[in-house]
Amino acid sequence: MTFSLRSLISRLFGRPPDLAIPAGLWRELLQGLRLRGGNYRESGAFLLGPKSDFRKITSIVFYDEIDPAAFDTGIIEIDGGAMADLWRICRERDAAVMADVHTHPYGAGQSETDRIHPMIAEPGHLAMIVPRFAAEPIRLEEIGLYRYLGHFRWALLRSSLLRPTLRIEGTVHG
Numbered sequence: 227m228t229f230s231l232r233s234l235i236s237r238l239f240g241r242p243p244d245l246a247i248p249a250g251l252w253r254e255l256l257q258g259l260r261l262r263g264g265n266y267r268e269s270g271a272f273l274l275g276p277k278s279d280f281r282k283i284t285s286i287v288f289y290d291e292i293d294p295a296a297f298d299t300g301i302i303e304i305d306g307g308a309m310a311d312l313w314r315i316c317r318e319r320d321a322a323v324m325a326d327v328h329t330h331p332y333g334a335g336q337s338e339t340d341r342i343h344p345m346i347a348e349p350g351h352l353a354m355i356v357p358r359f360a361a362e363p364i365r366l367e368e369i370g371l372y373r374y375l376g377h378f379r380w381a382l383l384r385s386s387l388l389r390p391t392l393r394i395e396g397t398v399h400g
């Protein structure tokens with residue numbers, strides 16, 4: 227009950243979230259990460275959406291869809307050549323990469339590797355980290371969301387009532 231009231235207040239008076247994902251895609255994303263990680267290795271995906279200031283996700287590209295070996299070492303590594311496939315998919319879908327997401331075995335803090343290797347090195351790009359290999363239950367407040375500022379610096383995004391970071395659309399949760 228308190229959740230839906232919070233959500234209602236933020237929708238009525240708040241600013242758009244940093245990232246919005248329809249509930250169906252969110253489920254697909256978490257299931258896909260879980261399946262690929264098998265609860266023992268990291269998995270990840272690019273989140274695509276139309277080019278606009280408001281980052282709304284409309285499709286997912288799991289890393290192994292462009293590089294079948296991406297998860298093989300347990301630490302995510304994508305072959306540089308595979309990025310050409312990503313840009314082709316973006317063109318086909320008339321979309322851009324809004325964010326990337328990957329899992330961690332424990333918490334959602336950025337590792338040194340995460341900080342110095344942005345998947346997309348463009349200021350404004352968002353990186354999401356889902357703890358515990360995306361095992362259920364997933365609580366939104368446990369998810370790490372970081373905005374790339376350039377020069378290997380990042381801002382941790384913090385949610386507030388009037389400024390949600392991540393919004394799953396089509397559910398009562400803000």
Ligand SMILES: [Zn+2]
Pocket residue numbers: 328329330336337340355
């Ligand atoms: Zn990481």
